[in-house]
Amino acid sequence: MKKIMVLACLISLQVTGQNIDDNFVNFNYTQLPLISVDESLRSYRFEVVTDVEGANMDSTATYQIRLDNAVSIYQKRMDTWLSKMSLIQQQENATGASQSANYPPKPSLELVVKPVQHTVTTNASAEGIKISGFNEGDNGLLVRYTLLPIKNVKFSYSKKGEAANTKYDYKCSYMLQAKMEVIDPNNTVLFEKMVGRAKTKGLGKYKSTYDFAKWYMNNRETFYAQIESEGRKAAIAGSGSALDNQFGYINKNRKAEIYSVKKYKDYDYTDVVMAYNQTTEALLKVGNDRDRSGAMDDLEEAREMWLKILEESNLQNKKERINAKISAMIWCNLAEIAVWMADFNEADNQVSKTMNSGIMKAKSHIKGEKSFYADQKNRWNANFE
DSSP: OOOHHHHHHHHHHHHSSSEEEEOOOOOOEEEOSOOOGGGGGGGEEEEEOOOOOOHHHHHHHHHHHHHHHHHHOOOHHHHHHHHHHHHHHEEEEEHOOOOOGGGGOOOOOOOOOOOOOSSSOOOOTTTTTTTTTTTEOSSSSEEEEEEEOOOOEEEEEESSSSSGOOEEEEEEEEEEOOOEEETTTTTOOOEEEEEEEEEEEEEESSSSSSHHHHHHHHHHHHHEEEEEEEEEEHHHHTHHHHHHHOOOOOEEEEEEEEEEEOBBTTTTHHHHHHHHHHHHHHHHTGGGGGOOOGGHHHHHOOOOOOHHHHHHHHHHHTSSSOOOHHHHHHHHHHHHHHHHHOOHHHHHHHHHHHHHOHHHHHHHHHHHHHHHHHHHHHHHHHHHO
């Protein structure tokens, strides 16, 4: 009974305390690039080349070494075999009796498969890749893709079905990467990244592993050409977001959680509602300019309204109009505002106060935003500092 009463009291406290009004404000903004270039350089062109000649030479040299070694071993075994056969034949001539039952097996030359050469030319292109806020042109940035050799080709299968219905489901995994470089007209490399990842290709189902071996023997070169072509196209196509993330001025939508307070007892929260409305109006103007200049006055006004409310903050008394819970939520609002004002020291201050508060809802919120705020700081500093 005592436990039930305690639980009832806790529920009562949660119900009767000031209730935070969670609101989401959707607004547009320009994501600034991490690497800023002069406006005169905001055009781009693509170049796709290969760097496989070295790998082809290495595989050819390795092939020749293996072939020479196979021939050498074959010649040694043949020398031994010929000597044995000579003695046997001499015995046959001397006795007149066949010694065929004692003939040693004749050596065979080990098959050394010629390596498949990587294709020096390519039909892979960067068609469809764009840099937001840039135009296509010859006087700006050169984006060069250097296609590398395919590697780590591995085959595997899973055995499916039973008895006469048994099938061997084969697949192939491989890696094909390209080096992406962004180069300015002075031939300075502004950005470099390895693009491309491990890929898997299904090869179909076979009645036996020998059937697959037969298929592979007859289709080896065609198969390699296919996965090479697919891998090259995928490596380039997958680089678009990384390129745009570094250099583009990307129009994005932000869904920011801004807090207000629901009516509680006789407390008047008109000032909180007005501050929330001002914050919403200010954030909706953020996307009008890349530097957010058109929103700065409104953001500053919203910040001053929140700071005015915090003047009566009392973190020790839960019954105060602006208690610890409401204060922490306002700190979250102020952190969001400070980020869009590019006042990152103040944003860090509000984040720190929130993380050190005892309000789990506020701490959870701000923890989820820290990486976004840090990214915005890096982007702003790359463009305006």
